[in-house]
Amino acid sequence: MAGLMRTTSRSESENHFFGKWTSPHLTLVEFSHYDMAIVYQRYVELKTDHDSRFRKPILKKDLQLEKEASVFCTHTLFYDVQEEIYSSYTHCMSVNILHIDDVEQYSIRDMQAENRISGENNFVVYQVDFRKSEMEVKCSFKHYEAYGLLCRHIFYVLRMNSIKEFHRKYLNKRWLKNAKPSNSSVSRINVESGLSLQSEVFDLYEIFESTVDRLVNNMDKLKIYKDEMNGLLAKAKIDVPVLPKINSKDVMSSMVGVKESKEKNINNPDQSINKGIGVHSRWRSINEVEKKESDKRRTFSKC
Numbered sequence: 241m242a243g244l245m246r247t248t249s250r251s252e253s254e255n256h257f258f259g260k261w262t263s264p265h266l267t268l269v270e271f272s273h274y275d276m277a278i279v280y281q282r283y284v285e286l287k288t289d290h291d292s293r294f295r296k297p298i299l300k301k302d303l304q305l306e307k308e309a310s311v312f313c314t315h316t317l318f319y320d321v322q323e324e325i326y327s328s329y330t331h332c333m334s335v336n337i338l339h340i341d342d343v344e345q346y347s348i349r350d351m352q353a354e355n356r357i358s359g360e361n362n363f364v365v366y367q368v369d370f371r372k373s374e375m376e377v378k379c380s381f382k383h384y385e386a387y388g389l390l391c392r393h394i395f396y397v398l399r400m401n402s403i404k405e406f407h408r409k410y411l412n413k414r415w416l417k418n419a420k421p422s423n424s425s426v427s428r429i430n431v432e433s434g435l436s437l438q439s440e441v442f443d444l445y446e447i448f449e450s451t452v453d454r455l456v457n458n459m460d461k462l463k464i465y466k467d468e469m470n471g472l473l474a475k476a477k478i479d480v481p482v483l484p485k486i487n488s489k490d491v492m493s494s495m496v497g498v499k500e501s502k503e504k505n506i507n508n509p510d511q512s513i514n515k516g517i518g519v520h521s522r523w524r525s526i527n528e529v530e531k532k533e534s535d536k537r538r539t540f541s542k543c
């Protein structure tokens with residue numbers, strides 16, 4: 241969801257997260273909880289990744305669309321999609337259909353949206369335009385444009401047209417299980433390798449995924465492709481017999497994009513002012529203070 245957040249929202253989210261682990265009254269030793277917060281965040285990420293890949297969510301209806309969503313989407317997003325599919329059954333109703341050229345315009349009444357609005361006769365109707373020849377569908381609610389997820393009104397129209405599978409262009413990549421490469425090769429890229437190597441690796445992932453997407457419905461060709469990939473893997477094992485070890489410093493450098501300097505020049509910090517604000521006066525010694533006081537007394541005696 242971070243991709244949808246504004247910078248301030250992201251900052252607020254991080255502040256809230258770390259605020260649970262830290263306090264302004266902590267000592268320096270106790271501030272080590274900050275590391276625990278990072279470790280906990282990584283644990284949660286790994287757990288949700290694992291759950292998305294290896295656990296099957298509970299299906300509410302025996303629908304092909306719902307099954308596909310459970311296969312492709314991460315768990316969190318699947319439950320959002322499931323809620324929209326379920327709501328298309330329980331809260332939506334088609335009240336009008338128009339045919340304009342090759343576009344069908346559906347007026348879909350959303351009864352749950354009406355419940356949120358007080359008063360009587362507050363019909364909430366959204367318009368869904370469906371071009372079946374191109375499999376293009378748009379809803380005036382603009383849920384897909386805002387969040388990248390199809391809304392209940394679109395699911396209602398898809399069901400009316402007996403469409404049982406997700407069209408690939410409406411499976412937004414950022415919500416899919418394979419959005420983050422599971423392989424650790426990306427973490428092997430260090431800063432010295434530069435962006436060109438990183439770009440090559442991401443291109444390879446893209447080629448692989450696009451090829452599988454094209455062949456996924458053709459088992460014979462998919463097996464041929466798999467054999468060829470195994471051949472390439474065998475050749476790569478001959479070319480590079482030992483897998484290079486991952487250096488944790490290199491991983492950190494690749495994450496932050498900065499290489500650790502070999503020379504470390506540490507300068508003394510600027511003199512701090514911890515008494516008053518912006519007053520650059522020197523602290524006087526006791527002798528100087530006493531001399532000044534005695535000078536004042538002498539002045540008074542003259543008067």
Ligand SMILES: [Zn+2]
Nearest residue numbers: 379381391393
């Ligand atoms: Zn909608």
